[in-house]
Each structure stands twice: as C-alpha cells, then as structure tokens.
Amino acid sequence: MRLVLLLSIILVGNPLGTAYAASDFERYLTAATQLYENLEYELALEQLAQARKVARGVEEDVTLALYEGIILAELSQWEQARARFLTALLLNPEAKLPLSVAPKTKNEFEAQRARALLEFARQQHQEEPPQAPIAQRPLEVATDRPERTSTQEPRLTPDTPPAPMARVEEVRAPSRMGPAVPLALLGAGAVAAGVGTWFGMESRRQVNAAWGAHYQSEVLSHRAEAERSARTANILFGSAGVAVAGAVVSWLLMPPRAESPSGETR
Incomplete structure (x- = not known):
C-alpha cells in the first residue's frame, strides 16, 4: 500500500506543494498591497521580491510587474517603472492596472501599451515572407504581314550640310532670392x-x-x-x-x- 502511494505521488506530482506555493504568493502580494496603501513603498517592494521567488506562470509574472511598476512610479523612479510596465504588457497586451493610481502613472502605462503593440506589429511584419515580383513579358502582337526590308539605294552625291543656325545669346536675369x-x-x-x-x-x-x-x-x-x-x-x-x-x-x-x-x- 505504501509503495502504491509513493508511486502515485511521483507520477501525479505533489499538489500540496503547489497549493502551498500559490498560497505564499497570495500572502506576499496581499502584504505588499497593504504596505502600498500605508505608503511603505520600500517594504512593499521587498514583499514583491519574495512573491517573485514563488511565482509560477505568466499570469503571476504579469501581476508582479504591474505592482512593481506602480510602486516604482510612486517613488519617482520612472525609467524602472516604464520597464516594468512594458514587461507586463509584452507578456499580456490586454493587462490592466490592479490598483488605483495617479493620472500621470495611468498615462505612462498606456504609453507603454502603445509601445508594446507597436513592437508586436513590427515583429509580425518581419515574419511575413516578402512577395516575389512578377516578371512582365512584353506584349507581342501577331501579324500576317511580312517584314519589309529597306531597299533604299545609296546616294552618289553627299548630302547638303544644314545651314548654320544663328547663335542666340540668352540674357539671364541676375538670380535673386525669392520670398x-x-x-x-x-x-x-x-x-x-x-x-x-x-x-x-x-x-x-x-x-x-x-x-x-x-x-x-x-x-x-x-x-x-x-x-x-x-x-x-x-x-x-x-x-x-x-x-x-x-x-x-x-x-x-x-x-x-x-x-x-x-x-x-x-
């Protein structure tokens, strides 16, 4: 009986460990949210760092990046905040901010969303194979008439050279700068x-x-x-x-x- 239970755990996995990790992630995230509301931004970032150690899946990575971006924006660390927002939106372009933020933070977040969508469009354009140009052949018109060859006899006398043309001097007006x-x-x-x-x-x-x-x-x-x-x-x-x-x-x-x-x- 013990052997059967051991084999079941090895084949199926350890669901208790997964539930424990998910519970740890939620506890760290809840603690970070409370610290953020209490204006303890540095401590909130520390809780998010602990949550990242037990995070699993793209959805939790997106959530962490959004929380980090919001807190870094409150600390006026805008370069790092934009990087966190862009990371989250590259993973999920339809992601939304989980907390109420200042209008400037909202604008920065939407700007990074536009940047992520532009990056997706550029990658899609690069992946499309270029179409080969279609060579156009010249149009040939069929006719029943035989080709006429030139039967003009050579002239024995040289052609009269053309009369020299009168040289016309061009009077140019001095150049000037227009308005x-x-x-x-x-x-x-x-x-x-x-x-x-x-x-x-x-x-x-x-x-x-x-x-x-x-x-x-x-x-x-x-x-x-x-x-x-x-x-x-x-x-x-x-x-x-x-x-x-x-x-x-x-x-x-x-x-x-x-x-x-x-x-x-x-």
Missing part, C-alpha cells in the same frame, strides 16, 4: 510660438495640480512636469524670436527686382 525663405521662417516662428504657448499653459496647469495634490509624490511629479513644460516653452519662444528675426533680415537682404531689356519687370 519663400522669409515666409518659411515667419511660418516656423509662428508655429514655434503657438506650441510654446501650449507648453506654457500646460506648465501652469501642472502647477495648479501640484497645489491640489494630496500626496508628496504627486506634488513632486506635478512640479517636475511643470518645470519641463516651462523649459520647453522658453526654448520654443526663443526659437520663434530667432525665426522671425531671420525672416526680417532675409527680407531686407533681398536684391531689387531686375528689369528685362524690353522694360518689363521680372
């Missing part, structure tokens, strides 16, 4: 000013959001975003000013319009 360059610079300056205005408004919106944030991590995140938007707006305003100045200078340096010999202005 395309000043107009292009003026348009670029207008576009840069418009985009800079948008970034300035975005910076102001981030500052207002920082004043209304409840967590320190959200305040720091909104402030950093406001500084980046303000820096971008200043750069764009400076570029707009340079473009407008360049347009004015290039317009003033344009040569006067030349007149043709007939008196018409070109």
